[in-house]
Amino acid sequence: MLDRIRVVLVNTSHPGNIGGTARAMKNMGLSRLVLVEPEDFPSGEAVARASGATDILDAAQVVPTLEDALVGCSLVLGTSARDRRIPWPLLDPRECATTSLQHVQQGGEVALVFGREYAGLTNEELQRCQFHVHIPSNPEFSSLNLATAVQVLAYEVRMAWLAAEGQPTKQEKLETTAMLNSLPVTADELERFYAHLESTLVGIGFLDPAKPRHLMSRLRRLYGRAGVSKLEMNILRGILTETQKAAQGAAYKRSDDDV
Amino acid sequence: MLDRIRVVLVNTSHPGNIGGTARAMKNMGLSRLVLVEPEDFPSGEAVARASGATDILDAAQVVPTLEDALVGCSLVLGTSARDRRIPWPLLDPRECATTSLQHVQQGGEVALVFGREYAGLTNEELQRCQFHVHIPSNPEFSSLNLATAVQVLAYEVRMAWLAAEGQPTKQEKLETTAMLNSLPVTADELERFYAHLESTLVGIGFLDPAKPRHLMSRLRRLYGRAGVSKLEMNILRGILTETQKAAQGAAYKRSDDDV
Known part of the structure; x- marks a missing residue:
């Protein structure tokens, strides 16, 4: 089920963050990584930071646009650290995880989208997301490392998945x-x-x-x-x-x- | 209140992980970092990975033993990825956070203790902890990056703190x-x-x-x-x-x- 939740990194500058993302994903049981125009990939630094999660890197899809990365997804969640002019449905990481999990349980595909290290996602990219996810942070120092942000969301997904595994699956019997x-x-x-x-x-x-x-x-x-x-x-x-x-x-x- | 929760890193090999820890702590509003015999500190790499959280690095205490790091603490929680021969009270990160927060609310001091990159904490060190904390992970690939593990626990502490403060975990600024x-x-x-x-x-x-x-x-x-x-x-x-x-x-x- 977790294989229907993909992690999408947009325009990543540092290959170390791609490696760190792969490691965090594999630690939490996620496997599908999609890279939109990474600046430097494949890269030895990514492999080093992946610390054994090279299968995730090897299977990573590299695509030219965010649109390509989202093909087949029915729920798109974008991480955002910024105040926005137009308020948007906002989730915290825990809500993001339960929403994502419910969605894949119903047969959907989910993308968790992460922006550039310094600039995040553009407004246009954010508008392609049904929900924005904000990791609660110190207002005076709010920018998390990219792989670390992936870790927080992946961790919450795993927590939600473990909780769900202890429960009967709903709605299996639809015509x-x-x-x-x-x-x-x-x-x-x-x-x-x-x-x-x-x-x-x-x-x-x-x-x-x-x-x-x-x-x-x-x-x-x-x-x-x-x-x-x-x-x-x-x-x-x-x-x-x-x-x-x-x-x-x-x-x-x-x-x-x-x- | 969060200043009564300290992060203790034992025998860290890579200064980048110390910097990443400082950044993750500051992102989540934690400030007290204690380093037990770090292999390489202070270090330019730690400063680079701290990405602006240099105040945490500057204020970090460097001590020779875990015992020194725990002075004044009334609750000690140690992270562990391994199966242990002696069963010990085990918490997941969320329980770790609520337990820690209750403890500081009652006037106590808490230490979250993280072990070496490859070997974790020794059995002797783990026995100094009242509780062990395990971050749920893929059984086939369970070893998290050190700074990333700090991020997960610090994130849960912040979520628990926001809940205790009655603050929203997400802040939409609407006019x-x-x-x-x-x-x-x-x-x-x-x-x-x-x-x-x-x-x-x-x-x-x-x-x-x-x-x-x-x-x-x-x-x-x-x-x-x-x-x-x-x-x-x-x-x-x-x-x-x-x-x-x-x-x-x-x-x-x-x-x-x-x-």
Whole structure:
């Protein structure tokens, strides 16, 4: 089950941190590491700091974009040390772990995303995450070492997993169709929905591309938080398609009026 | 209160781990570091890995024996990765943290003792501890990096401390307007939204009132689960209004066609 929780490191500068991450992951029973544009990898320093967790390094996927790293994920959690202008659903590490575990128990895939050593994740990257995770820390000295931050989250995941192993698994007996429909959508499906939503909102004149303000990020937050199922996604996409047809008809009508 | 919980490192080989420990401690609000016969200290590598937590390194006490390190402590907890021949009272990191915190709340002093990178604490050292602490880990790969192990225990201490202080484990800074906007909508607002949504879906031809099936109940479940805020409700209602305008235009157009 823990193999459906991946750790994603974005633009890591120091290979030692990649090695330290691999070690922390293996210590806690996690195995899937995805590296988005690491500055220096593979690297002897990573192997040294992995201290025997080289199988994690060898199996690590290196990808060019965060989007690639999130393919197949239906729950994306991003670590953040910063105050943000738009408040976002925020979890502490313990809540992050229980949320992640519930999600994989229901058949989903989870990504725990960690940003750059000095700059963290960009706002754009953070907006791809349904939840932000903040490790509670001394406000005057809040920036944790990257591998250490991975350790804290992985530790909480293991604690939650051990607790869950002592309990009966819920919802094993869903019928096949119901099960498929109730699966959470993946990050890429969600992205396609947002693109469709955005073009629809532009189409009906609700969203001005010249002045988008925070509209899309607010809608992302809402739907991200909801954890949309595949069935619900089909409904939402159907609504958008019909809305677009309606809007096109009206635009056609208006252009008639103009003549 | 956290200044009555000291971290004791015994015979540390790598100065980088001392620096990493200082950083992890300061991140979590701990300040007292005691080093029993470190192999290489002070050290530039420790300063580098401390990443700004040099005040902790500067104030670190260096002592010749574990006994010296424990002077004044009324509760001593020793970390252990190994199976021991003599069973000993064993705590997980969370229990370690709550026990430590209760102890300092009652006026005591606590030591969290960490052993050597490769060999841990000796049996004699472990017998000086009232409790042993084990960080749950993969049985096939159980040895954590030293600074990382310090991080896990210090993190749990901070979580317990925040809970005891009545402080939130996460801090969202909302301004007043943002706060009002982020309030959840009331049940009646939600009902008005569903009515508006339903009439809109009928208007765009997505919902057939003669065959409504489960569409509205599925949408209710989705938005109900999301916990829509007042700001988000305004956005959703705005989208519906614009959709209706678009649909009316199109319907008007279609009735023209019919003539």
